Amino acid sequence: MNVASLADKSIVTRADFFAPSLGKRLAYVAVFVYLVYAAATLGLSLDRIEKGVGYGVRFLAGFFPPNFTETDIIPGLLESLQIAFLSSLIGTALAIPIAVLAARNLMPVWVSWLARLLIIFCRSFHPVIVAIIAVKAVGFGALAGIIALTFASIGFVGKLLSEAIEEISKKQIEAVRATGASFMNVIAYGVVPQVMNRFIGFVAYETDSNLRNSTMVGVVGAGGIGGTLFSAFQRFDYNFVAGIILCIIGLVMIGEVLQIYVKRVFR
Amino acid sequence: MTSASLEMQRWIRFTPLQRLARFAVFFVMAAAVAWALKTIEIIPEFLYDAPEQVVDMGSRMWPIDWEHFWPAVWPALVETMHMSAMATILGLMMGIPVGFLAAGNATPFLWVNLIAKFILVATRSISTLIWALFFVAMFGPGPLAGALAIAFHSIGFIGKMFSEAVEESNRGSIEALQAAGATRMQQIIMGYWPQVLPTFWSVALFRWDINVRESAVLGLVGAGGIGMALNAAIDLIQWQRVALILLTIFIVVILIETIVTQIRKKVI
Numbered sequence: 001m002n003v004a005s006l007a008d009k010s011i012v013t014r015a016d017f018f019a020p021s022l023g024k025r026l027a028y029v030a031v032f033v034y035l036v037y038a039a040a041t042l043g044l045s046l047d048r049i050e051k052g053v054g055y056g057v058r059f060l061a062g063f064f065p066p067n068f069t070e071t072d073i074i075p076g077l078l079e080s081l082q083i084a085f086l087s088s089l090i091g092t093a094l095a096i097p098i099a100v101l102a103a104r105n106l107m108p109v110w111v112s113w114l115a116r117l118l119i120i121f122c123r124s125f126h127p128v129i130v131a132i133i134a135v136k137a138v139g140f141g142a143l144a145g146i147i148a149l150t151f152a153s154i155g156f157v158g159k160l161l162s163e164a165i166e167e168i169s170k171k172q173i174e175a176v177r178a179t180g181a182s183f184m185n186v187i188a189y190g191v192v193p194q195v196m197n198r199f200i201g202f203v204a205y206e207t208d209s210n211l212r213n214s215t216m217v218g219v220v221g222a223g224g225i226g227g228t229l230f231s232a233f234q235r236f237d238y239n240f241v242a243g244i245i246l247c248i249i250g251l252v253m254i255g256e257v258l259q260i261y262v263k264r265v266f267r
Numbered sequence: 268m269t270s271a272s273l274e275m276q277r278w279i280r281f282t283p284l285q286r287l288a289r290f291a292v293f294f295v296m297a298a299a300v301a302w303a304l305k306t307i308e309i310i311p312e313f314l315y316d317a318p319e320q321v322v323d324m325g326s327r328m329w330p331i332d333w334e335h336f337w338p339a340v341w342p343a344l345v346e347t348m349h350m351s352a353m354a355t356i357l358g359l360m361m362g363i364p365v366g367f368l369a370a371g372n373a374t375p376f377l378w379v380n381l382i383a384k385f386i387l388v389a390t391r392s393i394s395t396l397i398w399a400l401f402f403v404a405m406f407g408p409g410p411l412a413g414a415l416a417i418a419f420h421s422i423g424f425i426g427k428m429f430s431e432a433v434e435e436s437n438r439g440s441i442e443a444l445q446a447a448g449a450t451r452m453q454q455i456i457m458g459y460w461p462q463v464l465p466t467f468w469s470v471a472l473f474r475w476d477i478n479v480r481e482s483a484v485l486g487l488v489g490a491g492g493i494g495m496a497l498n499a500a501i502d503l504i505q506w507q508r509v510a511l512i513l514l515t516i517f518i519v520v521i522l523i524e525t526i527v528t529q530i531r532k533k534v535i
Contacts, residue, residue, distance in 0.1 A: 035356060038349045042411045052406040059404055082303040089300050124520040125513070128396065128484040129494075132501060133513075137324055138317045143309045147317075216394045220487060226396075233400055245393065252392040265288040 062238035066246055073247055076218070076225035080251070083145040083214040083224050088207040090146070091153020098154060099161035100187065106165065119162070122155030127213045131222040142223035149210045149217065156209070160202045161195065168194040200266045208252075208259040215248045328510035335508045339496055340515055346410050347492035347519075350485075351478040353414040358421030358478075359471055365422060366429025372441075373433050373451075373459055383426070391423025395481045399490040410491030417478050417485070424477075425470055432466035433459055468534050472527045479523050483516050 101107055102115035131148035138144050168191060176190040218226020225244060232240040281289070367373050369383035398419050402412035441458040449457065486494020493512060500508040 031356070035353070038353045041346075041349055042353060042414055043409060044411055048406060048411070052402075056401075056405040059401070078306070079308075081299075082307040085299045085303040086307065120521060121517070124480070124517050124524075126480050126484045128487065129497070129513070129516070132487070132497075133324070136501070137320045139310070139313045141310065141313065142307055143313055143317070212392070212394060216396050219396050229397070230400075245397065248397075249389060249392040253388060256388070262292050265285070265292055 059238065062236075063242035065239060066242035067237075067239035068243040068247070072228045073225070073244060076228040076244075077247060077251060079142055080211070080214040080218070080224035080226075083142050083149060083217070083222075084207060084210040087146045087149030087214070088153055088203065088210050091150040091210075092157050092203055092206065094150070095154045095157035095161060099158045099165060100191075102158060102162035103165035105168075105170070106191070115158075116162070119155055119158040122151045123159060124155075125151070127152040128217060128220060131217040132220045135221045140221045140223075145214060145217040145222035145224055148222055149213055152213065153206050153210060156206050157199075157202050161199055164195045164198045164202075165191060197266050201263050204259045204262040208255045211255045212252055215251070324506065327506040330507065331510045331514065332505070332507035333511065335511055336515070339508075340493065340512055343486075343493040343496040344515060344519065347479070347482045347494075350410045350414045350492050351417065351475060351482040354417035354421060354478050354482065355471060355475040357414065357418035358425055358474060359467075361418065362422040362425030363429055363467075366426035367433060367455060367459070369426060369430035370433035372436075372438075373455060383430075387423045387426040387430070389423075390419055391427070393420065395420045395485060396488060399485045399488045403489050408489035408491070413482060413485040413490030413492055416490060417481050420481070421474050421478065425474060428466060428470045429463060432463040436462040469531060472530055476523055476527045480520055483520075 098115050098118060102112050102119055104112045107115075127148045130151045131144055134144035134147040138147065172194065173186055173190040176186050181189065214224045214226075215229075216226050218224040218228065219230045221227060225248060229241065229244045229248075232238075232244060365383050365386055368379055369387055371377075371380055374380060374383075395416050398416035399412055402415045406412050406415070436459055440462070441454055444454045444458045482492050482494070483497075484494050486492050486496065487498050489495070493516060497509065497512045497516075500506075500512060
């Protein structure tokens with residue numbers, strides 16, 4: 001309701017401000033109709049929910065007590081950690097030059113487009129899909145996981161870092177250039193100081209996200225705790241499944257706390 | 268001027284404690300990488316062999332099997348889109364209430380906040396694939412399990428974003444409502460909700476974008492969508508079909524990201 005039409009009226013009531021908008025209501029109806037339609041295509045029915053909840057309760061009951069004693073958990077978790085650390089390191093190391101190449105304020109248009117295409121390519125596939133392909137290419141084990149998560153890291157750090165570089169202030173770069181500095185010197189003294197803190201934030205976040213994903217890539221055979229989890233699932237050893245899941249949650253929580261701590265140190 | 272006073276004037280950017288913290292972070296990072304490099308088990312033959320194997324696989328992916336698109340890939344793609352849209356809406360419906368419960372100013376009960384925060388962290392820590400394993404066991408294989416898996420995994424992200432937005436919202440309008448005698452529910456609907464509406468749109472769009480990517484993998488554990496087609500093609504060693512499916516995922520993801528960025532520019 002616009003102000004001009006309000007001014008014409010002698011009495012302004014609450015209804016004038018909270019008048020229902022037709023477009024909004026149509027949008028709500030459309031969302032609702034879509035929900036019903038999508039639910040129908042997904043085969044959702046009350047009968048199925050009832051049965052499913054019954055299975056779910058039995059399933060959850062099978063989780064107790066969680067089993068931590070088996071010696072498979074610790075090696076699996078350690079392998080997940082190794083995958084996360086190494087893929088973050090390699091991924092970040094590869095992402096830095098790619099991000100510099102992708103920044104439109106430093107590079108000619110065609111170079112930045114090529115680099116951006118590479119970043120988009122790395123970003124658009126879920127790490128698990130890359131992991132399947134990597135497993136087929138280099139065989140089962142941690143190497144496939146490292147390759148998969150390295151791809152994800154290049155995409156993530158590359159995108160955010162190139163955006164951060166594009167947002168920096170031009171003045172400092174011009175100042176460094178005016179002293180006759182070479183390209184590498186411009187990067188070192190004009191660009192790095194401006195993006196360093198954000199970069200560390202990205203890397204911390206990326207390591208955290210790699211840690212989460214490294215517990216997952218094992219499901220397709222790319223090393224880490226995921227493989228142990230998946231095989232426990234397949235032999236219906238639900239107590240062990242519960243133990244592994246609790247360990248993963250613990251690990252991810254530690255990772256998140258550390259990530260927040262690192263960001264605070266470098267603020 | 269003596270050298271002592273020069274020493275006094277030297278400007279140091281960080282306090283010793285800050286420098287120590289920074290050093291500790293770098294040290295731990297280096298130690299972690301060194302440990303990982305030293306102990307990781309990689310079969311060297313696999314590593315040397317890798318480039319050759321990748322080239323070999325690439326050559327088997329060509330030419331792309333376009334015929335396969337309409338009979339198999341398109342229906343799977345539609346299923347994926349339904350799954351991700353359903354999951355986003357369900358995730359918003361479950362995540363927003365939890366987000367409000369986790370925000371200290373909208374829900375002034377500490378223990379409720381803590382429980383809600385635990386729910387947010389726990390749902391986020393369990394990856395979509397593990398959720399999918401659960402729901403496949405509950406509801407049988409199919410897109411329903413996939414949609415629920417993504418929805419439950421989204422709760423954490425959506426709720427976290429919401430509780431942060433609610434905690435940052437302006438107290439003025441809330442106090443005005445309180446002075447007028449509004450109940451807590453009315454405060455949320457008339458006071459907080461209009462303030463977090465931009466967050467709602469940006470979170471909904473962002474999460475939808477993520478969910479499309481996520482729903483592409485769930486087929487691996489039998490939870491429907493294009494992942495199922497991918498898995499079938501890989502199991503049958505039909506690399507030309509694998510290439511087609513990967514290309515489809517690539518194009519869809521880029522399309523959706525473009526759409527989302529365009530809508531974000533217009534709405535927010």
